[in-house]
Amino acid sequence: MGYEYGKNRTEHPEPLKAEVKGSLPDWLQGTLIRNGPGLFSVGETSYNHWFDGMALMHSFTIKNGEVTYRSRFLRGDTYNSNMQANRIVVSEMGTMAYPDPSKNIFSKVITFLNHTVPDFTDNCAGNIIKYGNDYYATSETNYIRKIDPMTLETQDKVDYQKYLAVNLVTSHPHYDKEGSSYNMGTSIADKGKTKYVLFKVPAAGRSGSEASPALKNVETICTVPCRTLLTPSYYHSFGMTDNYFIFIEQPLKLDILKMATAYLRGVNWASCLKFHPEDDTLIHLIDRKTKKEVAVKYFTGATVIYHHVNAFEEDGHVVFDVIAYEDNSLYDMFYLDKLKDKEAKEAANKKFSKPKCKRFVLPLTDKGEMGEDLVKLKYTKASAVKEKEGKLLCQPEVLTEGVELPRINYNYNGQKYRYVYLTVAETTESTSITKLDVETKQQLEWTAENCYPSEPVFITRPGATEEDDGVILTSVINSNPGQSDFLLVLDGKSFKELARVHVEAELHLDMHGFFISQSD
Numbered sequence: 001m002g003y004e005y006g007k008n009r010t011e012h013p014e015p016l017k018a019e020v021k022g023s024l025p026d027w028l029q030g031t032l033i034r035n036g037p038g039l040f041s042v043g044e045t046s047y048n049h050w051f052d053g054m055a056l057m058h059s060f061t062i063k064n065g066e067v068t069y070r071s072r073f074l075r076g077d078t079y080n081s082n083m084q085a086n087r088i089v090v091s092e093m094g095t096m097a098y099p100d101p102s103k104n105i106f107s108k109v110i111t112f113l114n115h116t117v118p119d120f121t122d123n124c125a126g127n128i129i130k131y132g133n134d135y136y137a138t139s140e141t142n143y144i145r146k147i148d149p150m151t152l153e154t155q156d157k158v159d160y161q162k163y164l165a166v167n168l169v170t171s172h173p174h175y176d177k178e179g180s181s182y183n184m185g186t187s188i189a190d191k192g193k194t195k196y197v198l199f200k201v202p203a204a205g206r207s208g209s210e211a212s213p214a215l216k217n218v219e220t221i222c223t224v225p226c227r228t229l230l231t232p233s234y235y236h237s238f239g240m241t242d243n244y245f246i247f248i249e250q251p252l253k254l255d256i257l258k259m260a261t262a263y264l265r266g267v268n269w270a271s272c273l274k275f276h277p278e279d280d281t282l283i284h285l286i287d288r289k290t291k292k293e294v295a296v297k298y299f300t301g302a303t304v305i306y307h308h309v310n311a312f313e314e315d316g317h318v319v320f321d322v323i324a325y326e327d328n329s330l331y332d333m334f335y336l337d338k339l340k341d342k343e344a345k346e347a348a349n350k351k352f353s354k355p356k357c358k359r360f361v362l363p364l365t366d367k368g369e370m371g372e373d374l375v376k377l378k379y380t381k382a383s384a385v386k387e388k389e390g391k392l393l394c395q396p397e398v399l400t401e402g403v404e405l406p407r408i409n410y411n412y413n414g415q416k417y418r419y420v421y422l423t424v425a426e427t428t429e430s431t432s433i434t435k436l437d438v439e440t441k442q443q444l445e446w447t448a449e450n451c452y453p454s455e456p457v458f459i460t461r462p463g464a465t466e467e468d469d470g471v472i473l474t475s476v477i478n479s480n481p482g483q484s485d486f487l488l489v490l491d492g493k494s495f496k497e498l499a500r501v502h503v504e505a506e507l508h509l510d511m512h513g514f515f516i517s518q519s520d
């Protein structure tokens with residue numbers, strides 16, 4: 001039993017009618033698209049890491065109480081080149097690929113110089129995002145792939161670099177009520193500088209903003225200089241409130257010099273990404289109005305953070321919640337050789353630094369005595385101690401442990417909020433999801449034996465006035481003999497099952513999802 005991470009999945013492009021057991025609320029109408037790796041070997045070659053697998057998108061369309069399922073591989077240049085060559089010819093984060101199988105140094109150099117294959121991968125297996133009116137599959141390279149959200153067909157390849165000087169961009173943008181998107185990326189050694197770039201993609205529909213891709217109208221909001229030219233931090237998401245952006249410059253760093261020679265040395269990109277526990281973490285707070293960093297500098301100890309949960313402002317503080325680790329063991333845990341071998345898997349799971357949901361509080365001023373904790377909010381144990389003029393050392397409060405893949409009611413993004421929905425993350429085979437009340441720290445849990453749920457997505461009931469008035473959707477892999485996989489629908493308040501929607505197809509474990517409501 002367990003989930004077979006490295007197994008190649010098949011696609012089901014034609015809509016499959018699913019069987020609803022239980023009842024779906026009438027108002028629940030729309031499509032949940034989810035994205036994640038689904039193909040791990042081509043011909044005789046295999047990827048090393050689960051995150052490298054070729055993107056397989058799937059969707060559940062809910063209409064008048066009926067649900068249809070479909071899935072399709074993302075047919076990007078990476079997929080097409082690999083299929084044509086019948087082996088993996090495009091490198092991913094954890095797998096360096098050599099189009100010429102006789103791996104001698106001479107042929108490596110030739111391939112490198114000739115660019116006979118796509119330069120960087122457009123295998124976008126991380127998330128689904130929206131820019132303007134369009135939906136894209138994304139990972140974190142400069143390429144994203146437009147998709148048809150209804151049929152899941154692959155459309156144009158869009159290169160961020162045509163519109164912005166960035167080499168990497170997150171797959172977790174933020175959205176405002178008007179439909180504009182905000183994201184950030186890293187510009188490496190461009191004109192002698194390495195910097196982080198925050199940008200806005202205006203909503204479609206404003207005058208002159210109908211252009212496609214919407215990125216044509218991108219506006220750079222501001223840039224944050226990197227602490228070092230050749231070792232930018234890796235980050236996976238960022239926080240946003242009405243007035244601020246929160247960007248965490250953590251000591252998980254890309255070594256650009258190592259990357260430049262990785263191909264010829266025969267090592268993967270991931271080996272150029274290193275955690276430096278001896279360094280500290282710098283928290284950047286950027287004022288959205290002035291487009292400048294606030295004068296106070298915020299620090300905390302070395303940590304690794306992928307997912308921001310939410311952030312809000314209160315009484316002269318910015319509060320933000322994240323999922324934090326003590327090291328980079330999450331990445332190592334998802335190497336496929338470890339996931340395939342029972343003993344190696346157990347050893348990796350043991351070494352896994354448990355993700356903790358942590359709350360940081362940043363006072364907006366450093367007025368106070370040296371050594372004083374400047375956090376004045378009564379309800380939190382988080383602190384920010386004045387170390388010297390303009391410098392605060394922050395200690396977070398742990399809200400809960402062993403959780404990942406956070407989702408909130410996105411209407412509360414940037415606002416004071418109470419609930420977060422998460423996957424329980426003790427090992428790579430999670431059988432539970434949880435609802436955490438960040439105020440009382442109470443948790444409600446859904447769990448079922450041999451069932452592996454994905455990231456829980458909250459969908460708000462139209463007209464709702466309470467934060468948890470809605471449902472949670474998660475696709476569940478069911479490895480109980482003779483039972484099928486299903487879309488699970490839970491009540492947002494009680495976390496009790498409303499329905500299981502069974503699909504007569506094998507689902508795959510994925511990363512993230514996006515719900516498009518019918519009214520959109």
Ligand SMILES: CC1=C(/C=C/C(C)=C/C=C/C(C)=C/C=C/C=C(C)/C=C/C=C(C)/C=C/C2=C(C)CCCC2(C)C)C(C)(C)CCC1
Nearest residue numbers: 051092093120139140141167306404423424425427428430
């Ligand atoms: C660097 C660089 C590059 C490359 C890049 C790449 C290739 C990237 C990719 C990236 C990626 C591709 C990323 C990804 C990420 C991901 C993540 C971060 C994830 C996370 C996950 C998690 C968190 C999980 C969870 C879970 C599950 C899923 C199941 C159950 C259990 C648990 C909960 C644990 C280039 C060449 C452009 C150049 C420049 C620089």
Ligand SMILES: [Fe+2]
Nearest residue numbers: 172236307512
């Ligand atoms: Fe993510």
